[in-house]
Amino acid sequence: MNIKKPSPLAGALKLSLSTLVVAATVGLPIAAQAQTATMNVTARVNSQCQFQTVNDMAFGAVDLTTGKTADVGIRIQCNKGATVNLAANNTSLAGDTGDSLNYTLGVTTAVGAACTTASALGTSAVGLNALWASSGGPRDLRMCGAITAGQDVLPGNYSQAVTLTITNN
Numbered sequence: 001m002n003i004k005k006p007s008p009l010a011g012a013l014k015l016s017l018s019t020l021v022v023a024a025t026v027g028l029p030i031a032a033q034a035q036t037a038t039m040n041v042t043a044r045v046n047s048q049c050q051f052q053t054v055n056d057m058a059f060g061a062v063d064l065t066t067g068k069t070a071d072v073g074i075r076i077q078c079n080k081g082a083t084v085n086l087a088a089n090n091t092s093l094a095g096d097t098g099d100s101l102n103y104t105l106g107v108t109t110a111v112g113a114a115c116t117t118a119s120a121l122g123t124s125a126v127g128l129n130a131l132w133a134s135s136g137g138p139r140d141l142r143m144c145g146a147i148t149a150g151q152d153v154l155p156g157n158y159s160q161a162v163t164l165t166i167t168n169n
Contacts, residue, residue, distance in 0.1 A: 047168040049078035067149035080136035083169035085125035093158035115144035
C-alpha cells in the first residue's frame with residue numbers, strides 16, 4: 001500500500017491561503033446601518049422698522065394773520081405685520097429773539113394721503129400698524145406742519161430740531 005503523505009509545502013500553502021482570506025475579509029468595511037436623527041430649527045422675527053428718508057420741513061416766511069402750512073415726505077420701512085408707532089417731540093420753534101412760535105405736526109396714516117387727513121403727532125404716538133399688515137417694505141408718508149394764525153411773536157428766525165421716534169410693540 002502506497003500512501004502518499006501530504007507535502008509540508010501543501011499544508012503551509014493551505015494555511016497561507018486561509019490567513020490571506022481572513023486578512024482580506026477583516027480589511028473590508030461591513031455594510032453600515034442607516035442612522036436617523038431629528039433636529040429642531042427655530043427662528044424669531046421681531047417687529048422691525050427704520051427710517052429710510054426724513055426730509056427737513058421749512059415753513060418759509062410766515063404771515064401770522066393767516067398762519068402757514070408745510071409738508072415733507074418721509075419713508076419708513078418695516079417688516080410684514082410690524083406693530084409700529086410714530087411720535088415726535090414737537091412743541092414750539094425757538095426764535096433768535098427769545099420768543100417761541102407754536103406749531104403742530106401730523107403724519108398721514110395712508111400712503112399718498114393729503115395733509116388734511118393727518119393724525120396729530122405730539123404728546124401721543126400715532127399707530128401705523130395698518131400700513132404693514134399685509135406686506136413689508138418701504139412706505140412713503142407725509143409729515144404735515146401748521147403754524148396757527150394770531151401768534152404774537154417778534155420778527156426773526158425760528159427753528160427746532162425735532163426727534164421722530166419709531167417704537168415697535
